[in-house]
Amino acid sequence: MGGTVSRYPPPVTTPPTRPACWPRTEAEAEAEQQRLRPLVDRRGPGPSVADGGTVAGVDVAYDDRRDLVAAAAVVLDVATLRVVDQATAVSRIAFPYVPGLLAFRELPAVLDALAGLRTAPGLIVCDGYGIAHPRRLGLASHLGLLTGIPCFGVAKTPFTFTHQPPGHHRGDRTALLDGGEDVGRALRTRDGVKPVFVSTGHGVSLDHACAHTLNLTPRHRLPETTRQADSLCRRALAAAVRQGNDPSMFKERGRLC
DNA sequence: GCGACAG
């Protein structure tokens, strides 16, 4: 991968660049989603609390004006939710934001951050959707296929989907529908708080994804993984901006396809 | 045709 990878504290050098072999147009990106779509596996349990499993949260922060993106990957112990590893990566923004093509904007930086980890996590939780997507290939499914690591998504808003409001208690859930198709769950993670939207990414079933989500939300609406990754990528972006970015420091990223 | 639309 490319970009500047670093464990926290933040990068001393600034990195960027779009990966070679990464879609440049919406048409190319959609074609890539169609190619990957049939490879998604919607089954699997993910790591168990018993065997010392780990879960990683990934998130990204942007500075559009400076064309910078900072990604973070934070690994937690599934049983204790303690942080056991973390890494960040800063680079140039590789793709514009287009609803339905979010993966092409976020994943290059996320892969760079994951590459900076000491050990591969047993599961990855994304901010956003997996198969709940117009072409059934949201970023969580895409990342799962690219890494081979079980992955699912937890989104904060319904996107284009519909649902009946779940009961008011933690654990209550209802179907997330794309027309008549069941693509995920509206899951209440805390009593009386807005639900989150869970969908399978790759290598983890929807029921297991919901179970993992509840395990990761002992005290907040959003998973601990997401919260940790969110704050870390913001700090990494601020640090990169503080240091200033020099295009000459941008190095080439490897092939991601 | 005009919005809406994960982050």
Next chain:
DNA sequence: ATCTTGTCGC
């Protein structure tokens, strides 16, 4: 995502 002030509550 990001821009943005104060405010209510645990």
